[in-house]
Amino acid sequence: xxxxxxxxxxxxxxxxxxxEVNVPDDALPGELVEHECGITLEVVVDGDxxxxxxLEGVREDWGE
Amino acid sequence: MGGxxxxxxxxxxxxxxxxFIDTARKLGVDIIPLHVPTVxxxxxxxxxxxVGEVDVALQRSVSFYNSLESTILMESYGINVMNKSYTIMxxxxxxxxxxxxxxxxxxxxxxxxxxxxxxxYRIVGNGLRYPxxxxxxxxxxxxxxxxxxxxxxLRTVVEHRSFMHNPMYSVYYVQELxxxxxxxxxxxTVGEEVPVxxxxxxxxxxxxxxxxxxxxxxxxxxELEDLALRAAKAVGGDFLGIDVFEHPEKGYVVDExxxxxxxxxxxxxxxxxxxxxxxEHLISVARE
Numbered sequence: 001x002x003x004x005x006x007x008x009x010x011x012x013x014x015x016x017x018x019x020e021v022n023v024p025d026d027a028l029p030g031e032l033v034e035h036e037c038g039i040t041l042e043v044v045v046d047g048d049x050x051x052x053x054x055l056e057g058v059r060e061d062w063g064e
Numbered sequence: 065m066g067g068x069x070x071x072x073x074x075x076x077x078x079x080x081x082x083x084f085i086d087t088a089r090k091l092g093v094d095i096i097p098l099h100v101p102t103v104x105x106x107x108x109x110x111x112x113x114x115v116g117e118v119d120v121a122l123q124r125s126v127s128f129y130n131s132l133e134s135t136i137l138m139e140s141y142g143i144n145v146m147n148k149s150y151t152i153m154x155x156x157x158x159x160x161x162x163x164x165x166x167x168x169x170x171x172x173x174x175x176x177x178x179x180x181x182x183x184x185y186r187i188v189g190n191g192l193r194y195p196x197x198x199x200x201x202x203x204x205x206x207x208x209x210x211x212x213x214x215x216x217x218l219r220t221v222v223e224h225r226s227f228m229h230n231p232m233y234s235v236y237y238v239q240e241l242x243x244x245x246x247x248x249x250x251x252x253t254v255g256e257e258v259p260v261x262x263x264x265x266x267x268x269x270x271x272x273x274x275x276x277x278x279x280x281x282x283x284x285x286x287e288l289e290d291l292a293l294r295a296a297k298a299v300g301g302d303f304l305g306i307d308v309f310e311h312p313e314k315g316y317v318v319d320e321x322x323x324x325x326x327x328x329x330x331x332x333x334x335x336x337x338x339x340x341x342x343x344e345h346l347i348s349v350a351r352e
Contacts, residue, residue, distance in 0.1 A: 028077060028097055028099065029099040029101075029102060030074060030075055030076050030077045030099050030101070031077045032076065032077060032078075042076070045099075045102070055076075
């Protein structure tokens with residue numbers, strides 16, 4: 001689900017539940033957004049389009 | 065601290081990456097976040113990447129391959145990346161890390177290696193005794209570690225590994241089980257300093273905070289400080305998270321070294337501003 005950047009650009013739809021998601025207007029690609037439906041979403045940016053996708057997790061990693 | 069241009073290489077903006085961005089801006093550092101999964105570029109020519117003039121770079125990609133390869137790409141442009149590709153690669157490979165530590169006189173748990181599913185049985189009785197731990201050569205967060213108490217456990221681990229298609233699992237990195245006092249120590253090095261450390265308490269033999277280990281501020285005594293700095297020097301690292309065990313007979317031993325380390329739990333329990341410490345070090349490196 002991608003939304004044209006503009007006045008309404010930072011209101012996106014959750015690709016899982018379809019609910020509205022507030023994306024911070026200074027969001028960067030890779031930023032994580034917790035949605036009320038329980039899913040963690042990752043901000044994706046393609047040119048002037050901002051979208052959300054479910055966080056897939058990372059298969060190779062560094063930890064604490 | 066103004067005037068320094070810092071490139072932040074990342075793939076996911078975790079607490080640590082956001083902290084670097086926020087703190088850098090407060091310090092007046094010009095920080096340029098670069099989302100590695102969307103980068104494309106030509107080796108040796110940075111014009112396609114959109115990376116302008118930068119003084120120094122900080123590698124923060126969660127993905128090992130993203131962190132290693134994007135560091136190599138940035139190094140092809142002559143950019144000084146912390147940590148450098150050599151350190152990222154050596155720390156990712158547990159055998160490489162252990163080899164460098166041992167060669168540099170840093171104590172480690174007794175570690176054995178074999179390269180075949182059948183040969184692993186021959187290590188037992190030739191120095192190695194039950195119980196021991198079988199670890200994957202690559203990986204963190206305590207994933208895919210196996211505690212082997214007896215021959216039946218070993219047979220199970222070998223059988224599972226023999227059906228894994230990744231050839232990495234035919235390499236057996238086997239360590240003595242260190243009888244830890246219910247905790248291990250995560251020590252952080254920044255340049256030639258050891259600013260902060262935590263104990264990671266757990267009733268389980270795996271103590272990573274990612275696996276539920278509880279973080280508590282730790283004291284850094286001179287021996288621990290010296291050990292951490294020697295481990296950092298062995299892998300050539302600038303900002304590292306070093307895992308130390310308190311061995312009942314050998315004292316401090318270094319288990320692993322992390323080259324793109326998380327630290328949010330450390331900051332939460334110690335109150336130490338590790339983000340600022342790392343940024344100040346980066347700025348000093350940029351001005352050298």
